[in-house]
Amino acid sequence: MKILFAGTPEIALPSLRAVAQAHEVAAVLTAPDRPVGRGRRMEASPVAECAAELGLKVLRFEKLNDSARDEVAQLDAELLVCVAYGKIFGPKFLALFPRGGVNLHPSLLPKYRGPSPIAAALLAGDSVTGVSIQRLALEMDAGDILARREIPLDGTETSASLTERAAEIGAELLVQTLNAIEAGNQQAEAQEHDRASYCGLVRKQDGLLNWDRSALELDRVVRAFHPWPGAFTTFDGKELKLHETAVPTELDHSETMASAQPGQVLGVDNRHGILVQTGDGVLALRRLQLPGRKALDWATFLNGTPNFLGSVLGGTIR
Numbered sequence: 605m606k607i608l609f610a611g612t613p614e615i616a617l618p619s620l621r622a623v624a625q626a627h628e629v630a631a632v633l634t635a636p637d638r639p640v641g642r643g644r645r646m647e648a649s650p651v652a653e654c655a656a657e658l659g660l661k662v663l664r665f666e667k668l669n670d671s672a673r674d675e676v677a678q679l680d681a682e683l684l685v686c687v688a689y690g691k692i693f694g695p696k697f698l699a700l701f702p703r704g705g706v707n708l709h710p711s712l713l714p715k716y717r718g719p720s721p722i723a724a725a726l727l728a729g730d731s732v733t734g735v736s737i738q739r740l741a742l743e744m745d746a747g748d749i750l751a752r753r754e755i756p757l758d759g760t761e762t763s764a765s766l767t768e769r770a771a772e773i774g775a776e777l778l779v780q781t782l783n784a785i786e787a788g789n790q791q792a793e794a795q796e797h798d799r800a801s802y803c804g805l806v807r808k809q810d811g812l813l814n815w816d817r818s819a820l821e822l823d824r825v826v827r828a829f830h831p832w833p834g835a836f837t838t839f840d841g842k843e844l845k846l847h848e849t850a851v852p853t854e855l856d857h858s859e860t861m862a863s864a865q866p867g868q869v870l871g872v873d874n875r876h877g878i879l880v881q882t883g884d885g886v887l888a889l890r891r892l893q894l895p896g897r898k899a900l901d902w903a904t905f906l907n908g909t910p911n912f913l914g915s916v917l918g919g920t921i922r
């Protein structure tokens with residue numbers, strides 16, 4: 605089956621490789637090169653780099669306008685396959701494909717429609733998430749479901765680790781779905797639209813920790829926003845990034861302070877790390893980073909920051 609593959613970030617790479625091995629990829633549609641870093645060097649998307657390694661034709665359009673559609677029409681692709689491309693396809697573009705289009709979405713639709721479903725599942729503390737293969741529709745993530753697969757969660761996942769799992773599982777499920785479409789025996793299930801929930805774009809400020817929240821909620825924020833945008837608080841008027849935390853299940857009573865205020869650094873526990881009081885419970889900080897320094901394990905961080913113990917985290921950045 606002749607396919608146009610559309611994708612941009614790393615989550616799409618396992619799918620691109622799997623689809624290219626199982627079917628004919630006429631071309632790969634991805635976001636244009638973007639300037640990155642202090643030098644504003646132009647950098648290709650991860651999908652563009654992968655497509656080049658596979659020897660596939662790469663298309664980069666700023667807009668899916670008439671000229672873009674004319675170029676895509678010349679490919680004679682039967683099906684559009686989308687994995688995190690980053691733009692919504694209009695009716696004229698979808699009409700170019702006789703078999704329509706399919707999309708891999710890393711949630712159990714109709715739950716978490718939108719651009720950040722992996723972070724949303726972690727923030728909610730879900731015990732299970734998954735991937736869905738859906739028919740592309742004009743409304744975002746609202747197409748009929750062709751396949752689903754659940755992914756159990758144990759409460760230690762980060763967005764990075766869960767993205768990797770979802771990418772691999774989704775690639776396998778995507779190829780199975782494409783094979784069924786080619787054979788003409790795929791089955792579609794309409795979504796229950798009244799049960800839909802939505803998630804928005806993640807912003808840098810979303811990673812700011814509010815110490816009045818519970819330790820469980822704060823640990824979810826750290827995991828949901830790792831590696832981007834990253835969870836952070838303030839210490840001594842400077843931004844302090846928290847790369848890894850935990851919620852201790854066993855602490856001696858003497859290791860906590862009933863009168864401590866949220867954000868107060870209580871002490872250390874050799875099993876868990878640096879202990880900080882929250883609005884409900886204690887959060888252990890395990891990997892931290894101050895501006896201009898490397899991320900450090902908690903013990904090394906304390907060796908270089910002796911005034912950290914007893915301080916109160918939070919407040920404005922000076």
